[in-house]
Amino acid sequence: MNHEPNDPADDAAEMPAAADADTNAEGGAQASLRHRRIRSFVTRAGRVSTGQRRAMDELGPRFVVPYTPQAADLNALFGREAPRVLEIGFGMGASTAEIAALRPNDDFLGVEVHEPGVGALLKLIGEQELTNIRIIQHDAVEVLENMIAPDSLDGVHIFFPDPWHKARHHKRRLIQPKFVQLLISRMKPGAYLHCATDWQNYAEQMLEVLGGEAALENTAADYAPRPDYRPVTKFERRGLRLGHGVWDLVFKRRAV
Numbered sequence: 001m002n003h004e005p006n007d008p009a010d011d012a013a014e015m016p017a018a019a020d021a022d023t024n025a026e027g028g029a030q031a032s033l034r035h036r037r038i039r040s041f042v043t044r045a046g047r048v049s050t051g052q053r054r055a056m057d058e059l060g061p062r063f064v065v066p067y068t069p070q071a072a073d074l075n076a077l078f079g080r081e082a083p084r085v086l087e088i089g090f091g092m093g094a095s096t097a098e099i100a101a102l103r104p105n106d107d108f109l110g111v112e113v114h115e116p117g118v119g120a121l122l123k124l125i126g127e128q129e130l131t132n133i134r135i136i137q138h139d140a141v142e143v144l145e146n147m148i149a150p151d152s153l154d155g156v157h158i159f160f161p162d163p164w165h166k167a168r169h170h171k172r173r174l175i176q177p178k179f180v181q182l183l184i185s186r187m188k189p190g191a192y193l194h195c196a197t198d199w200q201n202y203a204e205q206m207l208e209v210l211g212g213e214a215a216l217e218n219t220a221a222d223y224a225p226r227p228d229y230r231p232v233t234k235f236e237r238r239g240l241r242l243g244h245g246v247w248d249l250v251f252k253r254r255a256v
């Protein structure tokens with residue numbers, strides 16, 4: 001959940017499980033896993049607090065959008081027409097809520113697989129009476145593929161994605177050419193893509209992958225100054241105190 005140097009799901013990632021099926025696909029039951037894709041997350045059991053559960057019961061029906069493999073009508077989901085920002089992997093949703101409060105004229109669609117995170121963001125939505133957030137609890141790759149129409153997003157936020165810091169796990173990192181091409185296809189021309197990481201090697205990969213897409217234009221020479229709307233998280237603050245770096249990257253889809 002946090003973005004400390006150790007991957008949160010590290011132990012699970014060591015298991016020769018379904019997610020590694022590409023390298024572990026021979027024979028018997030494994031054969032059925034052959035086509036399963038490598039995911040950027042592992043499902044972790046996490047305790048949902050009483051307050052989070054209550055928020056899920058009371059606010060879930062209004063703010064959580066069930067995953068369906070069909071394009072979603074975002075105007076209908078938000079009940080208005082407004083610029084739409086997709087956030088992938090919002091964790092406990094602290095930044096999401098803060099940005100949504102700061103930018104009431106924009107709508108934020110947060111995608112997260114971790115249930116306590118969904119409960120935590122719903123709790124913040126309730127406490128701050130936010131109306132411009134909707135949540136999908138599902139793999140963001142499938143959400144993008146199936147629920148988000150081409151050329152429909154005004155912005156994308158990916159803050160501190162799991163760094164998967166061991167070389168053999170780099171294939172699980174979200175920011176890879178294929179995924180970025182999917183993202184670009186869902187962004188409007190002129191839309192922005194904002195990534196942040198506190199893992200230097202991943203920042204370098206982001207710069208290389210995003211910089212390698214002809215459809216994207218870097219808004220900075222390389223790394224961008226942190227845009228004012230992105231709050232400094234408590235993990236980030238602690239890292240900065242310890243002398244660690246944080247890198248923001250802000251690219252735009254070129255207008256055609």
Ligand SMILES: C[S@@+](CC[C@H](N)C(=O)[O-])C[C@H]1O[C@@H](n2cnc3c(N)ncnc32)[C@H](O)[C@@H]1O
Nearest residue numbers: 001002040041089090091112113139140159160
């Ligand atoms: C290291 S945490 C960062 C959370 C938050 N953005 C922050 O800055 O604190 C990464 C989050 O991304 C989520 N995640 C990873 N891959 C995902 C995917 N494919 N779809 C949805 N959520 C994903 C994880 O569950 C985790 O909560």
